[in-house]
Amino acid sequence: MLLQIHEPGETPDPHARERGIAIGIDLGTTNTVVAVVDGDQPEVLRDPEGDGLIPSVVALMEDRVIVGRAAQALRAKYPDRVVSSIKRLMGRGVHDVKALAGVLPYKIAASGDAVGMVRLEVAGRSVTPIEISAEILKAVKARAEAALGVDIEQAVVTVPAYFDDAARSATKDAAKLAGLDVLRLVNEPTAAALAYGLDSGAEGIYAIYDLGGGTFDISLLRLQKGVFQVLATGGDASLGGDDFDHALAEWAIKQADVSDLDPAGAAALLLAARATKEALSNSERAMLSVTLRGRKLELEIARSDFETMIEPLITRTMQACRQVLADAGTKPDGIQGIVLVGGSTRLPLVRRKVEHFFGRAPLADINPDEVVAIGAALQAKALTRGSDTLLLDVIPLSLGIETIGGIVEKVIERNTPIPVAKAQDFTTYQDGQTGLLVHVVQGERETVDACRSLGRFELNGIPPMVAGAARIQVTYAVDADGLLTVSAKEKTTGVNAEIAVKPSYGLSDSEMADMLRDSLVHARDDMERRLLIEARVEADRVLLALEAALRADGALLSGDEHKQIDAAIARARQALAGQDRDAINAAIDLLDRETHPFAQRRMDRAIAQALKGHSLDEVEASMATDPAPDRSHPERGAGAARK
């Protein structure tokens, strides 16, 4: 192979960021899938054997980390080193996982910390679910880079619609740790709809029934003219195919009368149960065979018996379907189509139940294991290279605040379109009270202990007043990723004590910094390169804006003034051609100062014209003779508004 030699300072590979390649990742409980749109069509990236599924399994070995099928193969030999189904622990606290005790195939680290995120005890090490998920994402990133031959830094990652704020931030943290910049967290059902909708140009209300390994989601989306509007979403964050495996495993334990399974035995039994479950999707009877403590177990089971076992679980999904229909104010016959997502929807009983409930056969043309990743890839393309489609998503669970007596006051109701910001006023309940504890919770129930606690913070410095006199405005803001930021301030006295809190079961900033330092993906020069790119983007923006301004109002400048500005532009361009970030920033600052009088004159003229008795419409019309250089500028029906 010939070595290529580059000029110093020239980048050997065009970076994917500049080429605009971002990948779509379905980070699943059982399997992870990565897809990309590198031409027009989305494509799932596969291993040499043609397999698109990367088992979401991580083996923490002595000297290295192994992910995927190879990790799965190590499970029987090293049950204490292999972690699976980690998604179920994302953003969970120690308290949450008590309910899952005994179900999980790994050890939860005993922790005195009741609020922080749960940690795992793996091979004598204590690790967070975020770190385990980051290992999966690193493997995904590597697969994509090998397949596409470029560095990949940007991704759209999907999450269950029902993921709460803590689980979402944890997912974003994991991606960051893996060296991936998350362009957007997209809800899995929305991604699935995108994969279907773009293919068929469908219109109407669609139900997305997503039964994965560990979570169940049901979403209703309205599709019209390229707009994907989520009407309502619901589900169960701890219900999925894993539970079917457990049901089968428990049945086997009862049948064979085995007790005290060691971790290796439990893992082997679960694996066998999964294989049996899958076999039952295609045949009426199947064998469950596993060797436990040297004893070979062969149990036969009929599909109908298995179905009796899991029917209550599937009935639970139907209750969630009923709830979202009610939330969206529609009925089963108002649904145009049902899209099936997730490996567990291969079960014949699931298909029968769904068909019976909605009164029509579900769509399943796209592989249910890959449809979410394909949608994510389409969205990644839309975010980097533009698109005619628009996703309007909602917040899955209500966000509230604790008030006196442990009662929850809802600040943002579930199914509110995002991004959203809502403020609510609260007051003090004691004379002279100077602090207020803000306890942020998520969930539908009326009392705090029945909801999920996302975080607490204190607003201090309220001036002492009689009870009920202070006006404390608490603002909840949810961004397009579904992530919450809370702030609070006291309004009456002008004391503007404001504090912004990102409730998070993710990592604290310092923990994140430590982890990033430890990992090689964010090496120092990588960071420098990012900053340089950012400086260039900003400089480009300033130059484009200035050129537009000169085209529109250049006549306001004398010949000399024009020359002076042109010279400053030339200097900025020169800096922009180099690699020195500080020089670029300095040139832009200078340009800003030198064009200040020009900006002032433009404002003055517009104001003077407006004040001279011209109506604003006329002023605007006179200013708008030059079309915008690169983007249309729809007006907000301003004419109608002013009549």
Add this chain to the structure above:
Amino acid sequence: MPTRTDDNRAASVGLAPCWSCKGPVSTQVLFCHTCGAIQPPGQADHFRRLGLEPDFDVDIDLAEKRYLGFQRAVHPDRFASKPPKERALAEAQSVSLNDAYETLKDPLRRAAYLLRLKGVDASVDKDETMRDPELLMEAMEAREALMGAESAPAIEKLAAKAGADAIGVLSELSKAFAADDLPRANSLTTRLKYLRKFLEETRTRLVALETM
């Protein structure tokens, strides 16, 4: 930088300096007409934000068309690869549009919002004791009937009545606002709020009944 007084003078004629090209831009547009940069959302009320007159009878299809059209232009997804400043402005615009459309599309929220614009505070989101004794009585009787309803058809019958009542209230509301009879509009809004709540309770009861 323009001084504070300049800003005030500009604001008085509906202008502000564009953050990007520094030139004059109307406070009501989404994008600067000179350089194309996205602008902050400004102070427009929910109706004007969607180019509508503040009125209880709104053309909801038109409101939706505008809402979707503007979202198409300013949604944060359109700005995912832009610098943080533009992303933040896109988010702020998108938040304002969501707020406006969510308020206008729901007749109850629209009525309460319109009352507030007209200086009457009818907070729909808060549970306040109903001051209207007649309504209080009606509410108590309806709740008793709901508690006594043991079957799905019986509950559905109560829900159907409440639903029909709610539709009646809507046309009354429209008349009250048209006549600028704010006290009447206010009491109708309270009644609509109660009917909504009652309908929700019938739904909860139905779900509970089905899952038993």
